[in-house]
Amino acid sequence: MFLDHPRGFAHPNRVAERLAMLATEPSVQPLRAWANALERDRGVTVPQFDPAEAGVDAKVLFVLEAPGPMTNAGNPLSGSGFISVDNDDETAAFVWRCRAAADLSDGALHWNIVPWYLGDASVKPNAAELAQGGADLREMLTLLPYLEVVVLCGAYARNGWRRHVAPYLTDSPVVLTTWHPSKRGVISQARKDEFAATVRQAAELVVDS
Numbered sequence: 001m002f003l004d005h006p007r008g009f010a011h012p013n014r015v016a017e018r019l020a021m022l023a024t025e026p027s028v029q030p031l032r033a034w035a036n037a038l039e040r041d042r043g044v045t046v047p048q049f050d051p052a053e054a055g056v057d058a059k060v061l062f063v064l065e066a067p068g069p070m071t072n073a074g075n076p077l078s079g080s081g082f083i084s085v086d087n088d089d090e091t092a093a094f095v096w097r098c099r100a101a102a103d104l105s106d107g108a109l110h111w112n113i114v115p116w117y118l119g120d121a122s123v124k125p126n127a128a129e130l131a132q133g134g135a136d137l138r139e140m141l142t143l144l145p146y147l148e149v150v151v152l153c154g155a156y157a158r159n160g161w162r163r164h165v166a167p168y169l170t171d172s173p174v175v176l177t178t179w180h181p182s183k184r185g186v187i188s189q190a191r192k193d194e195f196a197a198t199v200r201q202a203a204e205l206v207v208d209s
Contacts (some may be wrong), residue, residue, distance in 0.1 A: 006093035008086040027055030044116035047071040050084035058109035066114040104203040113160035134164020154180025
């Protein structure tokens, strides 16, 4: 479960608490080991899964584009090192508000079609990175036995899934598509409303299952 207000990781103590939780929360350990191996084997920076989320018990998976600057613990702006809606940026805060409004505080997990840090937010995945990220995501999905719904956020997540994940799945979860939750992605109120409606739909699907 995320914190009781958005942008909670603006407070260093909250990040320290989450780091301590990362070492002890059972549901995140298989994912943590997978992410650490990916980082070690590729020589890339892979942010951690948020241990306050559902971990391997997730029913809803949000897939975005690539880790943003505030997920990078090496960022001079004091990134958290987590893929989390508690991050101190407006994209995370918008998703936090949408999930809170949909009563989807539990049962969810966030990740990216390209799981390693590419650099500044203006750097977009290329075709090879999408292909590799899709293969990595297929591997990660085997660690989520209760997954029911995938929410693809933005064109890169949607295209990466369509080309490099969906063709290889024999038992696919329900797939929903929406805008990327960045300021540019939800630039209009209509897009904000569409994103929020998709989050509500995901919440309703797992409640009704």
